[in-house]
Amino acid sequence: MGSQEVGEYNPVELEKKILGYWRDKGIPEKTLRKKRGELFSFLEGPPTANAPPALHHVEVRVFKDLVNRFQNMRGFRVPRKAGWDCHGLPVEVQVEKKLGLKSKKQIIDYGVDRFVEQCRESVFSHIKKWDELTDRMAYWIDLQQPYVTMDNDYIESVWWSLKQIHEKGLLYEGHRVVPYCTRCGTPLSSHEVALGYQSVKEQTVIVSFPVKEEDFSLLAWTTTPWTLLSNVALAVNPEIEYAKILFRGEKYVLASNLAENRFPDAEILERFRGQELKGLEYHPLFNHFIGKLDKPAWRVVSAPFVTTEEGTGIVHIAPAFGEDDYNVAAEHDLAFVNPIDEEGNFTEEIPELQGVFAKDADEKIIGFLGEMQRLITQYPYEHDYPFCWRCKKPLLYYAMKSWFIKVTEVADRLMMKNQQISWHPGHIKEGRFGKWLESARDWSLSRNRFWGTPLPIWRCMECGETKVIGSRQELSNHAKEKMPRQLDLHRPYVDEILLSCGCGGNMRREEYVIDCWYDSGSAPFAQFHYPFENKDLFSEHHPYDFISEATDQTRGWFYTLLVLSTILFDEPAYRSCVVGGLLLDENGEKMSKSNQNIIDPWELFDSVGADAVRMHMCSTAPWNAVRFGTQTLNQEVVPTLRTLWNCYRFTARYMALDGFKPEDYENADPTLEVEDKWILSKLADTQDKLTNQIDERNFHHALNHLNEFVIEDFSRWYIKIIRGRLWMEDQCRMNESKTACYKTLIEVFNSLCRLTAPYAPFISEEIYLNLVGGESVHLEDWPSGNRKDEQLLRDMQVAKKVFEAGSNLRQKAGIKLRHPIQKIYVCGGEKIKQSIARVEGVILKQLNAKKIQHTKTLEGASYKASPDFSEIGPIYGRDAPKVAQAIKNNPLEAKKILQTKGKGSLGGFEVGYEMVSEVALVAPEKFEACEFTVLDDTAIVYIETERGRDLILEALARDLIRHIQELRKKRDLKEMDQISVWVSDSPQINEMLGGYKNLIKKETRAQVVEAQENLETKYCLDFEGKHIYYDFSL
Structure with missing residues (x-):
């Protein structure tokens, strides 16, 4: 510990080594099996393992792992059960592609049992890749005991929940217009639809409908020409003003304001309210259904949802393909026309379009309208249209039977429970998620598919009575025949179970499976097989303290979790939620397959390491978009990790040189220097900041504090100060100053490794094992800031400011930092004076100055105020020169006016x-x-730019030391290697050596430093215009 040679930072090799150590010692398992401490409950969002994981999966796993490690180190017990989402279209679509199946009929012909088994095998086809990614990125989660949504126990809990919903009167069967995927042959829920919108450009049309026994036509606009064959009514708003216009010899009616916009050259004949149009009958566009309908059709009805924002203010009604249309038809008892089959194709009822997919028929229908002289105009219209979130085919809104959960009845409770959730970012609560809840619709639950949790509803084939089953035992109790003990609850096996009805008939299961989002939304309770077992375990976990997934889950998993938990338990499923943002490529473009810019996470792991990926994920707010790429990581993250590594390398090297072993000095209590006390105080301050920011889920702010400590405070300030204390002439002898230094460094790394562990678990483990000792940093407690000295922090803040100002002045004067200056003057208040007195040694050391003096003013110093004539002239005119002179004459007063951005009286003028x-x-x-x-005070730093002979000679010595040290590095010398230094002979060199030979020996490890005439060497330094040659030998 502390004595090994530390090489350059190589993240890939380092992480490979640490992964092996964790496996050998079982470190992840030890953190997962922690039994003591208060519970911090975490719920893993279940991915589907039928495809390889991608970079966006890494993102939220970083956030989850960070919080879980943080809470575990704080003493909480943090169970982390993995989960797998097994059912639904994601799996079925992939199996269909594998088997070459293109329709539900082909699946049935192939065999539902065979298809289901293929789905079961497909579910974990990429599980090895998921496990490898989980291991490589150090996402510590229990993969040995995951919850699996296709397990019978899980399905049974889902059935229980559906029966509970049924008993609360919130489960019903309805015939409604639902979003429908013709390729998958199933309806989708509103939250599924929200996942698949795409921007499309389609042809829209304005069509004329001649009114019976009148000389005018009604104009209606539609973005879906294919639905015109199903038109049964036109809807107007009774309160809107309409106009009859004369356009190109024909009379038309449309909303008054739209008439003026769309037909500016038309003559307006009259205006009237929409109420006057109600009841008018018109000639249908097509004749396919004339004389075939059993209810009224082709008339004008009133509907308050009609607006004049676009179109014509008259809406064409096709009840089979629109929710509003369906409701209007029901209200007015209108006919129902649907010439589209479940595959989305026109039926034989429309012979000229039979077999054509609905949306592909638009062009032909527009042609028909033109031939019939019913087409007034057509134009392209860009809008968002829903596509199937899995197969990417456009959806149709289609009237069909489905089972629904009455979400609208609990919408107020959902919004109330949402207020109890801590969202990150906070605007999600009232924004994206809150607004989604406000417009919540009943949940279309049933799916006309094969691989999923079967809908546990049986219907009597005789009387139509239904029964909702809530458990395997209940199913067995009502089964007509003895049920197999190990019955697989999936289709088609569960379909074979018939139940007895009270009427004496047989009850057969409704051949639906349920929305797979219901499966994942049941994870809070179903993972415990609640309520059949583990009731106390569930109650202890629920609501969960923390979840995190990507932003699209606001209308997916986050939503279904809240709906089910609110209905079943009257509380939110989770207390805190971090929403992950988008991933962009290095050009700022969204990563997507279509953009061909998706980055394989393994490419990053194998080039810059997982620590860099994790830290970059946390470099911006979790919910903001973040740019990704190897170049970005190498520029923005790797340097920080390398700085941390170099601090460790520096410490290990000097400890090895001095033979310092922490265990030998465990009881030593050396007097700490002011810089030692400060770095420990700054560390405690950083600990507090990290704790608070991670608690608030501001991972990026916490990381900024951590990086600032490592780079600015530890590397560029503390280590720079202590180099001289460790680089002493008697290197092999320890003294109190060195002991204080090393014990401080060990204490810093002890805490720093723990603070870094949630962000960069690999490098923190390596440093901890080698410098601090112990089995693993991840088994240690989170540090607490118990050595904070506020006054010392303020004192060093002053020192840093003086150093920053002095460094700028050196640069301005062209004086290198290694060249000494005689004196620094600081003008400031009493607080600044006292702080400088306490940290004077640090300032002198850092600024390489001989003395520092505090003074109220410095003789000869002044201020010069410059007036802005462009601002003065327009206001004061001829008096502008007087005002300008008043500003020049009163620079201190002008300074106050400028600093406060206010006004003041100068020379009798308001300035x-x-x-x-x-x-x-x-x-x-x-x-x-x-x-x-x-x-909160203003101070001035002055440096003398004039240097005497002694300072110049010391500057020359420092330059020579610098060049010799660089040459030692080039020749790969070790710190303890002794050398002999030779310098070209000159009076100046001899004078310099007379005063600084010992300094050169000490700093360069030289036994001999001598001037030599006619030195032949290629090594030369320029000092104030003179060439000085040097070399050394072992």
Whole structure:
């Protein structure tokens, strides 16, 4: 521990090594099996393992793993059961492709039992790839005891829940217009539809409908010309103003405001309310159903949903293909016409289009309308249209029988329970998710498919009575024949179970399966086989403390979880939810198959490592889009990890040089230097910030604090300060200062590894094992900030500000930081003065200065105010020069006006801040000055730019040291290798060596440092225009 040689940072090799260590020691299992502590309940969203995992799966797994590790280290017991979503169209569609099946009929011909078995085998076809990804990215979750939605126990719990919903009066069968996929042959729920919208451009038409026994026609607009063959009515809003127009010799009626927009050249003959059109009859567009309908058709009805936002203000009604249309038809007892079969094709009722897919018929129908002189105009219209979320075929809105959950009846409760959820980001609550709840529709539950949880409803073939079954025992109790003990509850096996009806008839199961989103929405209770067992376990977990999935789940899993939990348990399923954002490529384009820019996560793991991927996932707010690519990671994340590694490497190297072993100094209590106390205090401050930000799910803010500590505080400040303490002449001897340094470094790494562990579990483990010791950082507790010294933090804040200002002044004056300066002057208030006194040594060391002096003012310093004539002139005219002079004469007052963005009186004139261009600090001769703000006070740093002979000679020595150290690196010398240094002879060199030979020896590990005449070497440094040659030998 602490004595091994540490090489360059190689994340891929490091992570491979740590994965092996975790497997050998069973570290993940030890964290998962933690039995003690208060429960923090987590619910895994179940993926489907019939396709390989992708980068977007990695994203939310990073967030979940981060929170779970964090809570586990804080002492909570965090069970993490994996889950697999096994049913539904995602699986069926893939099996159909594999088998070459293209319709439900072909599936039935193939054999439902064979097809179901193929689905069962397909479910875990890529499970190995999922397990490998889970392991490689260090997503620690229990893969040995997952919940599986196709297990009989799980299905039984789902059946129980449906019976509960039925008993609450919220499960019903209805004939309604539902989103329907003709390729999959099944209706979809509203939340499924929301997942598949695409932008499309289609031809829309305005069509004329001649009114019977009148000389005008009604104009209706539609985006779905194929539905015109099913038209049975036209709807108008009784309160809207309509107009009769004369256009190209024909009279038409449409909404008044739309008439003026669409037909600006038309003559308006009269205006009237829509109420006057009600009851008019018109000639149908097509004659296929004339004399064949048993209810009224082809008349004008009133409907309040009709608007004038687009179209004509007259809506064509086709009850079979629109929810509003269906409701209007029911209200007015209109005929029902549906010439489209369940595969989406026109039937023999429309001979000229028989067998044509509905949406493919638009062009032909528009041609028919033109021939009939019913087409007034057509134009392309771009809008969002729903497509099947799995097979990507356009959906039809189609009237059919289905089983529904009456979500509309519990909508108010859903919105109330939503208020109890902590959403991240917060705007999801009232925004995307809240608005979705406001428009919640009844859940179309049944699916005309094969592989899924069977709908547990049996119907009597004699009397039509239905029975909802809630358990295997209940099924067995009502079965006509003895049920097999190990009955598979899937189709077609469960379909063979007949029940006895009270009328004496046989009851057969409704041949539906249920929406697979219901399966995943049942995970909170079904994973425990609730209520048949584990009641206490479920009650302890529910509501779950934390879930996280991608943003599309606001209308998927997040929604179904809330619906079922609210109905069944009257509480939300989860307390806190982090919504993952989109992944973009390096050009800012959304990753998608169509864009051909999807990145394989393994490509990233094999190039930059999982730690870098995880940290980059957390570099922006989880809900924001994040750019991804190897170049991005190498530029933005790997340098931070390398900085952490180099801090570890530095520590390990010097500990090895000194033979420092932490266990030998366990009881040592050295006096800490001010920088030691500060870094421990800053670490405690960082710990508090990380704890608070991760608690608030602001992973990005927490990571920013962590990165700032590693880069700015630890690497660029503390380690830079202590280098001199560790690089001492007697390297092989320990002293109190070194002991304090090493013990501080070990304490920092002890906590820093724990803070880093949830973000970068691999590098934190490697450093912890080698510097700190112990079995695993992931088995340790989360650190608490118990050494915070607020005053010291403020003092060092002043020191950093002085250093920053001094460094800028050095750069301005052209003085390198390694070249010493004589004196720093700081002008500021009492607080600043006291802080400087407490950290004076740090400032002098960091700025390479001999002295620092606090003073109220520096003689010769002043301010120069510059007026802005472009602002003064328009206001003061001829007095503008006087105002400008007043600003110049009163620079301090002008400075206050500018700083406060206010106004003030100067020379008798009112001067606003916009009239002051700038107020510049003017340093005395041979000084540079810089003004800054710290501790709510303004301070000025001055440095002397004039350097005496001694400072110049020391600067030369420092330059020589720098060049020799670089040459040591090029020649791969070790720290302890002794050398002899030779420098080209000159009076200046001899003078320099007279004062700084020992310094050069100490810093370069030289036994000899001598000047040599006519030194032949290629190594040369330029110092103030002179060439100085140097070399060394072992």
